[in-house]
Amino acid sequence: MAEGAGLAVELRLLAYLALLSLVIWVPYIIGATASKGMAVTVGYPSGDYSDLPGWIQRCHRVHMNLIENLVPFGVLVLIAQVVGASNETTVLGAQLFFWARLAQAAVHMAGIPWLRTGAFVVGWIGCLMIFWEVITV
Numbered sequence: 001m002a003e004g005a006g007l008a009v010e011l012r013l014l015a016y017l018a019l020l021s022l023v024i025w026v027p028y029i030i031g032a033t034a035s036k037g038m039a040v041t042v043g044y045p046s047g048d049y050s051d052l053p054g055w056i057q058r059c060h061r062v063h064m065n066l067i068e069n070l071v072p073f074g075v076l077v078l079i080a081q082v083v084g085a086s087n088e089t090t091v092l093g094a095q096l097f098f099w100a101r102l103a104q105a106a107v108h109m110a111g112i113p114w115l116r117t118g119a120f121v122v123g124w125i126g127c128l129m130i131f132w133e134v135i136t137v
Contacts, residue, residue, distance in 0.1 A: 008086055010077045010094040010130070017073070017101060021066050024105065028059035054111065062108045066101060069123065073097050076130040085137045089129055096126030 007015070028049070033041040035052050049057045073094075080090045100123030107115040 008081060009091045010080060010086060013094045013098040014074055014077045017066070017070055017098060020101070020105070021063070021070055024059075024066060025063045027109070028056045028063065031056035031059065055109065058109050058111060062105045065108070065120075066105065069101065069127075073123075073127055073130075076127055076134060079134050080130055083134065083137050085133045087133060090133045093126040093129030093133070096129070097123045098126075100126060 029041065032049065032052060035056065049060050077090075077094060080086050100119045104116055104119035104123065107119060
């Protein structure tokens with residue numbers, strides 16, 4: 001990271017994705033509340049959304065999938081920062097992952113299967129790019 005440049009691009013994108021994971025649960029909770037009622041939703045629900053409309057189920061899966069994939073991305077970004085592996089390739093990898101996750105969330109919620117899978121693969125490639133830079137330092 002250049003001196004005085006502020007937060008590294010990779011860390012900024014990690015922070016934005018963390019924010020997304022903090023708010024992306026809102027649509028399915030609103031949907032669950034509208035479908036099942038406030039008392040059931042704020043109680044101790046089972047986490048089973050199979051009886052709810054498909055869009056609510058997809059929103060829930062988007063949230064869970066983002067959290068699952070945020071962990072390896074975050075670990076790789078943090079390692080890259082600590083070992084000094086941050087470079088143009090790690091920035092590009094982080095950008096690919098970020099934009100792919102936004103696209104994956106949008107197309108998954110919309111129920112578009114092939115684009116969802118494609119976006120996931122692009123994000124996965126972004127993580128592999130960061131991984132490669134980390135292990136070749």
